[in-house]
Each structure stands twice: as structure tokens, then as C-alpha cells.
Amino acid sequence: xxxxxxxxxxxxxxxxxxxxxxxxxxxxxxxxxxxxxxxxxxxxxxxxxxxxxxxxxxxxxxxxxxxxxxxxxxxxxxxxxxxxxxxxxxxxxxxxxxxxxxxxxxxxxxxxxxxxxxxxxxxxxxxxxxxxxxxxxxxxxxxxxxxxxxxxxxxxxxxxxxxxxxxxxxxxxxxxxxxxxxxxxxxxxxxxxxxxxxxxxxxxxxxxxxxxxxxxxxxxxxxxxxxxxxxxxxxxxxxxxxxxxxxxxxxxxxxxxxxxxxxxxxxxxxxxxxxxxxxxxxxxxxxxxxxxxxxxxxxxxxxxxxxxxxxxxxxxxxxxxxxxxxxxxxxxxxxxxxxxxxxxxxxxxxxxxxxxxxxxxxxxxxxxxxxxxxxxxxxxxxxxxxxxxxxxxxxxxxxxxxxxxxxxxxxx
Numbered sequence: 358x359x360x361x362x363x364x365x366x367x368x369x370x371x372x373x374x375x376x377x378x379x380x381x382x383x384x385x386x387x388x389x390x391x392x393x394x395x396x397x398x399x400x401x402x403x404x405x406x407x408x409x410x411x412x413x414x415x416x417x418x419x420x421x422x423x424x425x426x427x428x429x430x431x432x433x434x435x436x437x438x439x440x441x442x443x444x445x446x447x448x449x450x451x452x453x454x455x456x457x458x459x460x461x462x463x464x465x466x467x468x469x470x471x472x473x474x475x476x477x478x479x480x481x482x483x484x485x486x487x488x489x490x491x492x493x494x495x496x497x498x499x500x501x502x503x504x505x506x507x508x509x510x511x512x513x514x515x516x517x518x519x520x521x522x523x524x525x526x527x528x529x530x531x532x533x534x535x536x537x538x539x540x541x542x543x544x545x546x547x548x549x550x551x552x553x554x555x556x557x558x559x560x561x562x563x564x565x566x567x568x569x570x571x572x573x574x575x576x577x578x579x580x581x582x583x584x585x586x587x588x589x590x591x592x593x594x595x596x597x598x599x600x601x602x603x604x605x606x607x608x609x610x611x612x613x614x615x616x617x618x619x620x621x622x623x624x625x626x627x628x629x630x631x632x633x634x635x636x637x638x639x640x641x642x643x644x645x646x647x648x649x650x651x652x653x654x655x656x657x658x659x660x661x662x663x664x665x666x667x668x669x670x671x672x673x674x675x676x677x678x679x680x681x682x683x684x685x686x687x688x689x690x691x692x693x694x695x696x697x698x699x700x701x702x703x704x705x706x707x708x709x710x711x712x713x714x715x716x717x718x719x720x721x722x723x724x725x726x727x728x729x730x731x732x733x734x735x736x737x738x739x740x741x742x743x744x745x746x747x748x749x750x751x752x753x754x755x756x757x758x759x760x761x762x763x764x765x766x767x768x769x
């Protein structure tokens with residue numbers, strides 16, 4: 358049974374204090390920095406399957422999954438074996454490795470828009486690469502941004518600085534001349550996107566869209582309309598599939614909603630936690646990379662991440678991973694919603710089952726979010742604003758997590 362930690366500083370807390378002394382946020386990833394110590398773990402030291410352990414040995418059934426990249430599970434055997442085998446052959450070389458070709462071929466087979474593909478390390482930089490490619494292809498400068506596309510692209514006024522967190526006015530550190538080229542509109546807002554096109558006739562190079570977690574179903578009407586609008590205006594349509602790819606469907610929202618973009622970015626779902634991102638799309642657009650729109654990175658073709666990606670893609674070929682994420686997600690988040698409803702908690706998991714968002718009633722008390730998270734951590738369940746099941750969550754894990762959450766919510 359998971360018990361509440363003592364008020365005495367834990368090893369996990371001590372690690373986080375050390376981190377804060379040498380690192381802004383106490384983490385290289387803003388969203389990973391704990392907010393609810395001592396209930397929340399200050400650091401995680403290991404994971405296995407769908408569970409993680411902190412520095413004090415406390416166990417959590419995990420639904421954060423490294424903020425999304427762990428799709429198959431921690432220490433998933435097929436992936437770990439592929440990494441170990443490639444490690445014996447070398448990590449990086451001065452020429453391309455066959456894995457670059459093999460994984461790019463599989464991406465092009467799986468993704469409707471992908472005629473060519475290249476690799477980087479993070480989703481945000483891959484979206485930035487697509488923006489540069491789109492500007493080179495169209496000869497235009499302006500960009501419409503929808504949703505959170507990574508810190509490299511948080512450039513427009515009121516842009517999403519982090520998922521669920523917008524700049525109140527102007528993002529710090531962004532020159533006015535650059536800010537003037539980036540325009541923010543909302544998921545589902547076709548009139549808003551149309552108004553930007555009207556303001557800058559024949560000036561918009563690209564529309565970059567990341568689906569909204571809470572209202573992802575609006576993509577059924579929004580994405581076809583956005584595709585038509587981009588076609589009429591001659592703009593490149595870029596889908597940010599960093600979260601949705603290899604999770605909502607193998608090829609993400611473009612497969613699920615049947616709308617093909619010009620370029621797309623994949624990252625979190627492709628390598629089970631290894632650092633890899635893909636930018637891919639139409640051959641005629643991608644070829645500008647060879648014509649002066651230089652995008653390059655020494656470790657783009659690093660082999661351990663590519664070996665992991667190939668292993669993940671092979672598992673997806675053989676097994677119904679996507680179906681599992683939908684079914685286990687529905688069992689977990691539907692079950693949690695029933696617990697919230699029965700206890701009168703003004704919270705709900707909303708969105709598609711593989712990656713729903715925690716939403717709160719407009720009249721919910723200000724402290725309800727913190728109280729829910731603290732109670733969950735105390736009872737050995739780790740989750741956050743956006744949540745994920747992985748392929749290692751079995752029926753028994755879901756049942757145990759719901760039993761823990763029932764006790765957590767009752768403690769409120």
C-alpha cells in the first residue's frame with residue numbers, strides 16, 4: 358500500500374533542491390519540474406512497463422510517460438534489445454547509416470503525406486525546419502500557428518509558451534520584426550485563419566496546426582476546411598503530429614480524419630523515449646532542402662534512436678498497439694470520470710482516449726487541481742494535464758490505478 362511521505366525532506370526532494378541550484382526550473386524540460394512537493398516525486402530514477410519509482414523507492418502507476426514519448430512502455434524488451442545490438446556496432450558515423458534509409462522508407466510507407474523524410478532530435482526543431490522549408494518553397498514570410506508547436510515556434514503575440522499556457526502579450530526574447538511574421542489563431546477557428554490570410558494576401562507561407570487535446574473531435578470539420586483554405590491561398594499546410602502520430606492512429610490525425618497535409622512532423626510516438634523527430638512531406642517541397650534552405654544536424658542520423666524507431670515500427674506492424682491505447686485509455690479515463698462524478702469532483706478527462714486533457718468546471722474551486730494531483734501522487738498514481746496510457750498498461754494495472762484513484766478522491 359502506498360503511504361503519504363513524512364514531512365522530513367526525502368531523497369527525492371533533496372535531489373530537486375540540488376537541481377534548482379544549478380538549473381532554471383530544476384529541469385531541462387519545463388513541464389517536468391514538480392509543482393506539488395513533497396507529494397509529487399522530485400525525481401524519478403527508474404521505470405519498468407507502466408510503473409516508475411522515485412529516489413525514495415515509492416512506486417507510481419504512470420500516465421505521464423515522459424510527457425508522451427513512452428508509447429510501448431519503460432524498458433520495453435524489443436526496443437532495448439535493438440538499442441543494445443546497435444550499440445555494439447556504433448552510435449554515429451561520418452556518413453549515413455542504413456538505418457536512416459530503412460526508417461525513412463517505413464515512414465513514407467505509413468504516412469499519407471510522406472514522399473520524403475528526414476530526421477532531427479526534437480519535435481519543436483522539426484516544426485521550425487518545416488517553417489523554413491515552407492518559406493523557401495513559397496517565397497513568403499508569414500506563418501499562422503494553431504496550438505503548441507514547441508518552444509522554437511512560440512513567436513507570435515499570445516502564442517502558446519507551453520501546452521495550456523499562453524503568453525499574456527509578447528513572448529520574451531522575440532524581436533518585434535520576427536513576432537510580426539507569426540500569427541496565432543485557435544483550433545477550430547476557420548474565420549480566424551481566414552482573417553489572417555485576408556490581412557496578408559499572398560503573404561502566408563504556412564499554416565502549422567497541432568490538434569487540441571480537449572476538443573480533438575472538432576478536427577472532423579476543421580481540418581478539411583483548413584486544407585481547402587490553404588489550397589486556395591497557396592500556403593503550405595503543416596501538421597504537428599508530435600503527440601498524435603503513432604497514438605491517435607499510426608499516421609496521426611491525417612490518417613484519423615482523412616486529411617493530407619503538405620508537410621508533417623512526428624516525434625514523441627516513434628522511438629519509445631529515444632530522442633528522434635521526423636519531418637516529412639511532398640517531394641517537391643522537401644527538395645528545397647537541397648536548394649539552399651539548409652536544415653542539418655550532426656546527430657540527426659544517430660543510430661541508437663533510429664534502431665529504437667525501427668523496433669517500434671516493427672511492433673506496430675505486428676500488434677494492435679493503437680487499438681490497445683484506445684481501449685485501455687477508455688477504461689482508465691472513463692473509469693476516472695465515473696469516480697469524479699460519483700464524488701462530485703468538478704473535473705473530467707476530455708478528448709480522445711489515447712491522450713485526453715484534464716478539464717475543470719468553470720466554477721471549480723481554485724485549489725481543486727492541486728488537491729487532486731497531490732492526492733493522486735500520495736496514492737501512487739502519476740498523471741498530469743495531458744495523460745497517456747502505454748502498451749504495457751494491462752487490465753490489472755488499470756483496475757489497480759482506478760482503485761488507488763478512488764481512495765485518493767475519497768480522501769479529498
